[in-house]
Amino acid sequence: MDSRKSDVVIGAVILAFCAFAAWRTTYVHSAPTGTVAGSAFVPWLAIALIAALALILIVRALMHMKLGGADEPVSLPGRATFARMGLFAALMVAYAAAFMAIGYIPSTLVAFVAGLVLFGERRPLVLILLPCIATTAVYYAFTTVLNVWLP
Structure with missing residues (x-):
């Protein structure tokens, strides 16, 4: 598998993880603490940032695929x-x-x-x-x- 295809797959897996994490974060109960951010603020922030980076990874890989040309294979x-x-x-x-x-x-x-x-x-x-x-x-x-x- 070349790196462009693997980037799309990795990005999709990360987005699926973000969906799972978002679902689980809905179960975080916020207690009144007098803070600006509730107990779910950091998880939601992390989910949003990771999902945005995964989308950027996918879009970048798809753009490179559209341009064509050879790409190096992925090695462990x-x-x-x-x-x-x-x-x-x-x-x-x-x-x-x-x-x-x-x-x-x-x-x-x-x-x-x-x-x-x-x-x-x-x-x-x-x-x-x-x-x-x-x-x-x-x-x-x-x-x-x-x-x-x-x-």
């Missing part, structure tokens, strides 16, 4: 990449477990740096500044703009 990543993906999944599970126990800021900083190192980032400035800026921006957005408590 190597064993090392699969291992890094597995380690990253384990890192995300550990992050989820540590989030409430340790708190948002320390757990996010450690997980962010570990993820960057896992995928080959070695520049000290990036390893220090990017996690600090991103973690602070997300914390500020949730606690100040959305008025949502983070541990």
Whole structure:
């Protein structure tokens, strides 16, 4: 299968996942919390963004198919990449477990740096500044703009 056809298939699978996630999100009950965003705000935001990106992927692939021409076949990543993906999944599970126990800021900083190192980032400035800026921006957005408590 060439990459254009696989992009259409992947986009369709992602859209199906978004439909499933949207259906399940309708079961999230919003309790009056005094916040700008209810408990379903972040899931709906994620669903909308992922669905939009899936549609862009599909449209881009269909446009390239219409132009014609040869396209390279899709090949699976190597064993090392699969291992890094597995380690990253384990890192995300550990992050989820540590989030409430340790708190948002320390757990996010450690997980962010570990993820960057896992995928080959070695520049000290990036390893220090990017996690600090991103973690602070997300914390500020949730606690100040959305008025949502983070541990």
